[in-house]
Amino acid sequence: MTFSPMFTCFTIVSFLFMAVAMAAGNFNQQFDTTWGDGRAKVLQNGQLLTLSLDKTSGSGFKSKNQYLFGKIDMQLKLVPGNSAGTVTAYYLSSLGSAHDEIDFEFLGNLSGDPYILHTNVFTQGKGNREQQFYLWFDPTKDFHTYSVLWNPLSIVFSVDGTPIREFKNMESKGIPYPKSQPMWIYSSLWNADDWATRGGLIKTDWSQAPFTASYRNFNAQACIWASGSSSCSSSGSSSNSWLSQSLGSTGQGRIKWVQKNYMIYNYCTDAKRFPQGPPPECSMA
Numbered sequence: 001m002t003f004s005p006m007f008t009c010f011t012i013v014s015f016l017f018m019a020v021a022m023a024a025g026n027f028n029q030q031f032d033t034t035w036g037d038g039r040a041k042v043l044q045n046g047q048l049l050t051l052s053l054d055k056t057s058g059s060g061f062k063s064k065n066q067y068l069f070g071k072i073d074m075q076l077k078l079v080p081g082n083s084a085g086t087v088t089a090y091y092l093s094s095l096g097s098a099h100d101e102i103d104f105e106f107l108g109n110l111s112g113d114p115y116i117l118h119t120n121v122f123t124q125g126k127g128n129r130e131q132q133f134y135l136w137f138d139p140t141k142d143f144h145t146y147s148v149l150w151n152p153l154s155i156v157f158s159v160d161g162t163p164i165r166e167f168k169n170m171e172s173k174g175i176p177y178p179k180s181q182p183m184w185i186y187s188s189l190w191n192a193d194d195w196a197t198r199g200g201l202i203k204t205d206w207s208q209a210p211f212t213a214s215y216r217n218f219n220a221q222a223c224i225w226a227s228g229s230s231s232c233s234s235s236g237s238s239s240n241s242w243l244s245q246s247l248g249s250t251g252q253g254r255i256k257w258v259q260k261n262y263m264i265y266n267y268c269t270d271a272k273r274f275p276q277g278p279p280p281e282c283s284m285a
């Protein structure tokens with residue numbers, strides 16, 4: 001009985017944490033399904049979202065909020081089995097021809113053959129910064145966490161907490177950096193069998209449709225942009241340590257490990273494509 005007040009206090013605190021975590025992860029509160037005529041579904045009281053693709057259409061969703069910087073985690077479980085020809089895109093993007101964009105794209109494959117994780121960064125409408133990776137696990141068996149840390153210093157792509165790519169702010173060297181256009185979070189599942197699997201050689205097997213990808217545990221520590229101002233400019237920003245976070249030497253080491261063992265394409269080393277030498281950010285990374 002002497003425990004009782006403490007226990008009550010602990011219980012209240014746990015409930016508070018639960019409420020915050022659940023609000024963060026609720027797809028009904030954070031996202032709208034935007035296309036696919038019912039092929040995008042929010043299930044389990046907002047805890048799960050699924051996208052599907054069949055011969056008629058793919059599907060997609062979009063965040064309700066716009067963000068200007070954030071540390072954004074999402075768990076994805078990709079289309080299992082023969083997913084050749086399908087692409088699951090998960091990305092942040094602003095609007096317009098001079099838009100900024102931070103991309104994860106998952107290119108499906110025949111059963112047992114590896115997915116490709118394709119990444120890109122667009123600044124002021126210009127991309128052409130592709131890096132592609134194999135993953136060190138089967139991304140269709142379980143949910144895995146794909147994260148973007150986007151702050152004024154750098155953009156870091158991570159997979160299950162392991163950084164795989166960094167795009168640093170090199171504005172001082174004349175390279176544009178995304179820092180003034182708010183972005184939405186988008187995802188879509190569509191047919192791209194003209195290029196996705198072995199460069200378009202393997203086509204989508206529609207007898208396997210519908211293809212389904214699943215999402216859960218969305219979490220954003222982020223600056224929400226609304227009516228021209230940022231939620232981070234108000235007080236109480238002590239919890240925004242991610243805004244000034246950057247990769248330390250451990251993180252750099254992890255990136256090197258991933259690039260050495262799992263990177264299959266890097267625009268920076270594509271001499272055929274850039275005969276005059278790689279783009280300027282490549283030599284400064």
Ligand SMILES: *[C@@H]1O[C@H](CO)[C@@H](O)[C@H](O)[C@H]1NC(C)=O
Pocket residue numbers: 107108109110113114115116196197198199
């Ligand atoms: C699919 O598997 C083939 C054969 O292992 C591989 O060359 C290719 O990179 C894989 N991924 C995609 C998306 O084509």
